Amino acid sequence: MGEPLKSYSDGYDAIIVGSGAGGGMAAYELTRRGMKVLMLEAGRAYDPLTETPMFQLPSDAPLRGDGTPDKPFGFYDATIGGGWDIPGEPYTVAPGSQPFTWWRSRMMGGRTNHWSRVALRFGPYDFKPYSRDGLGMDWPIGYDEVAPWYDKVERLIGVLGGSPQGLENIPDSPAGCLQPPPPPKAYEVLLHRALARMEIPTAPVRAAILTQAMEDRAACIYATQCLRGCQIKANFQSTTVLIPPALATGNLTVRTGAMVYQVDVDRHGKASGVSFVDKQTGEHHSVRGKSVVLSAGACESARILLNSKSQLFPDGIGNAHGKVGRYLMDSVGSGVTGQFPALEGLPPTNDDGISIMHTYVPWWGHGQQAAKKLDFPRGYHVELWGGRVMPTMSIADILDPSDLSRGSALRSALRSKFGSTISFAQRGEMIPNENSYCELDPQVKDRWGIPVLRFHWQWGETETRQVAHATRTFLEIIDRMGGKPLGHVEMDGSKAISKGGEIIHEVGSARMGASEKDSVVNGWGQSWAVKNLFVADGAVMTSSPDKNPTLTILALSWRNSAHLADMAQRGEL
Amino acid sequence: MSGPGKPIAAHAGMDRRSLMRWASAVAASLASDGYFGRGQAFAAPVAGAGYGRDPNLVEPKTPWPRTMSASQLGATMLLCDFILPAEGPAPAASALGVHELLDEWVSAPYPSQQEDREQILPGLAWLETEALRQGAKSFATAPAPLRAAILTRLEQMALADADSSPQARFYRRVRRLVIGAYFTTEAGFKDIGYIGNQALAAYPAPSPEVMAVLDRESRKLGLPIEMPPGFGAASTP
Numbered sequence: 001m002g003e004p005l006k007s008y009s010d011g012y013d014a015i016i017v018g019s020g021a022g023g024g025m026a027a028y029e030l031t032r033r034g035m036k037v038l039m040l041e042a043g044r045a046y047d048p049l050t051e052t053p054m055f056q057l058p059s060d061a062p063l064r065g066d067g068t069p070d071k072p073f074g075f076y077d078a079t080i081g082g083g084w085d086i087p088g089e090p091y092t093v094a095p096g097s098q099p100f101t102w103w104r105s106r107m108m109g110g111r112t113n114h115w116s117r118v119a120l121r122f123g124p125y126d127f128k129p130y131s132r133d134g135l136g137m138d139w140p141i142g143y144d145e146v147a148p149w150y151d152k153v154e155r156l157i158g159v160l161g162g163s164p165q166g167l168e169n170i171p172d173s174p175a176g177c178l179q180p181p182p183p184p185k186a187y188e189v190l191l192h193r194a195l196a197r198m199e200i201p202t203a204p205v206r207a208a209i210l211t212q213a214m215e216d217r218a219a220c221i222y223a224t225q226c227l228r229g230c231q232i233k234a235n236f237q238s239t240t241v242l243i244p245p246a247l248a249t250g251n252l253t254v255r256t257g258a259m260v261y262q263v264d265v266d267r268h269g270k271a272s273g274v275s276f277v278d279k280q281t282g283e284h285h286s287v288r289g290k291s292v293v294l295s296a297g298a299c300e301s302a303r304i305l306l307n308s309k310s311q312l313f314p315d316g317i318g319n320a321h322g323k324v325g326r327y328l329m330d331s332v333g334s335g336v337t338g339q340f341p342a343l344e345g346l347p348p349t350n351d352d353g354i355s356i357m358h359t360y361v362p363w364w365g366h367g368q369q370a371a372k373k374l375d376f377p378r379g380y381h382v383e384l385w386g387g388r389v390m391p392t393m394s395i396a397d398i399l400d401p402s403d404l405s406r407g408s409a410l411r412s413a414l415r416s417k418f419g420s421t422i423s424f425a426q427r428g429e430m431i432p433n434e435n436s437y438c439e440l441d442p443q444v445k446d447r448w449g450i451p452v453l454r455f456h457w458q459w460g461e462t463e464t465r466q467v468a469h470a471t472r473t474f475l476e477i478i479d480r481m482g483g484k485p486l487g488h489v490e491m492d493g494s495k496a497i498s499k500g501g502e503i504i505h506e507v508g509s510a511r512m513g514a515s516e517k518d519s520v521v522n523g524w525g526q527s528w529a530v531k532n533l534f535v536a537d538g539a540v541m542t543s544s545p546d547k548n549p550t551l552t553i554l555a556l557s558w559r560n561s562a563h564l565a566d567m568a569q570r571g572e573l
Numbered sequence: 574m575s576g577p578g579k580p581i582a583a584h585a586g587m588d589r590r591s592l593m594r595w596a597s598a599v600a601a602s603l604a605s606d607g608y609f610g611r612g613q614a615f616a617a618p619v620a621g622a623g624y625g626r627d628p629n630l631v632e633p634k635t636p637w638p639r640t641m642s643a644s645q646l647g648a649t650m651l652l653c654d655f656i657l658p659a660e661g662p663a664p665a666a667s668a669l670g671v672h673e674l675l676d677e678w679v680s681a682p683y684p685s686q687q688e689d690r691e692q693i694l695p696g697l698a699w700l701e702t703e704a705l706r707q708g709a710k711s712f713a714t715a716p717a718p719l720r721a722a723i724l725t726r727l728e729q730m731a732l733a734d735a736d737s738s739p740q741a742r743f744y745r746r747v748r749r750l751v752i753g754a755y756f757t758t759e760a761g762f763k764d765i766g767y768i769g770n771q772a773l774a775a776y777p778a779p780s781p782e783v784m785a786v787l788d789r790e791s792r793k794l795g796l797p798i799e800m801p802p803g804f805g806a807a808s809t810p
Contacts, residue, residue: 044627049630053630053631055770056631056633056760057759058757059757059758059759060633061633062628062633062634062637062681063674063677063678063686063756064754064757068624068681068683068685068686069683069684070623070625070626071624071626071628072627075624075628075633076630080626080627086626086735140588155678162802162804163803165802180805181803182776183778184778184801185779185781186783186787187778188801189779189784189787189800189801190787190790190791192799192801193794193796193799194796195796196796196799197796197797201802202801202802203638203802203803204803204804212648220776221743221773222771222773222774222775222776223769223771223773224769228630282606322621342790342791344791345790347661347780347783347786349768349779349780349783350768350769350773352769352771353776354776359801379809388766388767388768388769390757390762390767390769391753391761391762391765391767392753392757393750393753393757395752395753395757395765397750404728404731404745405574406655406656406748407656407657408661409659410656410752411657411660412662413766414752414756415710415766418765418766418767480794480796481794482790482794488707541624571740
């Protein structure tokens with residue numbers, strides 16, 4: 001990886017910007033189809049096989065591995081050169097906006113090295129939301145068109161999940177797509193029983209983690225967090241699953257440290273390549289390609305489009321109707337933690353498992369919404385964090401805040417309460433709105449003189465009501481389980497809701513649609529304005545269902561890259 | 574020796590702006606009567622860099638120097654062991670280097686650690702001045718009964734006035750850090766009952782012993798005795 005380009009005048013069949021879920025999948029498909037591909041990655045080369053801290057302990061790390069501005073998710077998190085802010089690569093939030101925060105990484109594989117691995121399919125409703133409730137906009141494609149690509153992705157990257165349950169708008173995968181799930185963790189059994197009493201379903205989580213070995217990838221060993229990356233390739237990272245086979249074709253050239261800022265266009269309005277800054281030397285380069293795939297991350301891809309100004313596109317590519325950067329969405333997030341005496345007496349259990357929950361709570365409210373019993377549309381799923389997992393510097397949080405014990409009383413309290421808490425995390429759907437978007441900041445530039453993004457953010461009432469519902473639900477679950485909430489619980493949804501961008505599911509900033517007037521790309525992720533330019537990341541999403549976006553980014557990127565390869569074969573580029 | 578009247582933090586290498594802030598804080602504290610306020614002035618910020626955005630994760634290193642004086646470290650050690658002394662097979666906090674972690678912590682050039690520094694170093698100075706006030710040469714060398722009395726008084730202040738006094742905030746913060754630092758070690762794992770971080774060929778379903786407790790508790794709560802669906806054979810104990 002990171003090999004120098006032989007010659008910038010060569011010209012590639014395709015230039016892919018970014019190496020995460022969208023870029024990695026595009027490289028996988030295009031190189032296998034025989035196209036000569038250049039991948040440009042803003043970060044450095046990264047090898048999970050030698051750089052992953054698999055069994056290192058908190059006590060081996062500075063500050064016991066606790067988060068810092070350098071590593072906000074903890075020392076061992078597989079994020080390089082990134083975080084909520086990156087020196088020299090600022091962004092701004094417009095005055096009067098609600099808070100927005102932007103997580104980035106600068107490494108091969110992008111954010112696929114860091115993600116939770118929760119891999120949920122969008123359902124049929126999620127592609128046609130406007131038709132169902134008159135809010136937002138329909139996608140130009142439906143579930144049936146994406147389903148075969150979900151099947152292919154699940155088989156390729158390895159996704160564990162349960163047997164079919166027939167839940168509304170939670171598509172079951174066909175036989176042979178999913179690997180078997182690990183058994184539920186002990187605390188999840190008790191939780192399931194409380195939820196069953198409330199007529200709320202649970203399901204085995206779907207996660208991009210192997211429970212059975214696959215080619216050169218080992219099965220999960222049920223230890224060390226996926227967030228650190230995986231040396232044995234048991235989880236999905238673009239760097240272990242997509243980039244190596246793409247490289248093996250001999251058709252992929254990777255250039256790291258290349259910060260793309262512009263798609264270049266010729267006088268006919270076709271993409272002729274991209275321009276980038278070599279981050280080490282500060283030199284600007286242009287490289288030619290017959291097609292360009294933007295997969296830099298939803299906001300970064302929008303920024304590149306906006307910065308691609310020319311005589312033909314004075315406001316940036318695809319922005320004639322002002323749609324680039326618009327309809328930015330993130331998952332709705334909130335959380336409550338409960339402590340449960342019923343879990344205190346359990347014999348010791350090893351709850352590491354696949355490092356995330358084995359059971360989750362899919363959205364259950366469609367019936368209530370049909371009966372008009374809920375005051376918000378769409379829904380959320382619930383992610384769970386509980387059990388006896390490796391203690392962190394925050395372990396004292398499991399104690400009652402009024403407990404100031406020490407010595408044997410303190411030890412005794414910690415031993416009994418360890419593993420007796422469950423954190424409930426809401427992940428919900430946001431409806432796109434006119435007040436949540438990104439644009440170029442008129443003044444601020446990055447260290448290379450490239451205009452940066454300015455964010456505008458506003459949660460809608462639909463989201464804050466959803467959060468209030470989640471909070472009430474969490475308190476009821478805690479009560480049913482005989483527990484008590486830990487710490488202050490904010491009942492006001494507008495205060496309990498996460499910051500924009502905080503859940504790191506930002507999508508929608510170059511959405512697909514049925515016409516150029518209301519979207520940036522068509523149903524293939526193909527730019528309306530520049531036919532040989534594709535967007536292959538979360539930017540293309542027309543809605544942002546509660547399901548985590550990565551699996552869908554992969555499915556869409558594969559589908560749309562196959563379309564691009566078909567076009568290339570037909571000589572249409 | 575450190576304590577009132579002597580700067581306790583390394584300030585070599587501080588930039589001009591930090592030095593000015595520090596000098597202003599010293600001046601302000603000298604004008605006040607409180608021991609604690611006086612100690613606060615000596616919590617000069619540390620200079621230097623953190624580990625950056627791309628540290629070696631496989632062989633971690635802490636790049637910043639520890640800045641506590643010997644007497645501060647000694648007082649910290651006594652405070653750590655006051656909170657978690659040795660008990661049966663469980664070692665004392667100091668045996669696990671918890672006091673050294675606290676030194677590393679308050680010496681780290683990150684905002685939240687620097688906030689802790691501003692709370693903890695004055696707290697240590699308060700321990701020192703309390704010992705001096707009662708005739709000892711320093712807290713660390715004071716007779717054990719006097720040290721115990723001072724620490725117990727500190728604990729009582731924390732119990733009595735929650736977060737309203739600097740002493741209470743100091744004690745609560747140190748206690749939280751001591752608990753974190755202790756139970757993130759292998760000895761701490763053993764003590765608290767964490768048995769993970771072991772490679773397993775398969776993840777086991779809850780054992781019959783675990784299920785017996787879950788069933789008993791479920792009955793108490795009036796919950797149905799059933800297993801989560803969708804796991805197939807995987808869910809059977």
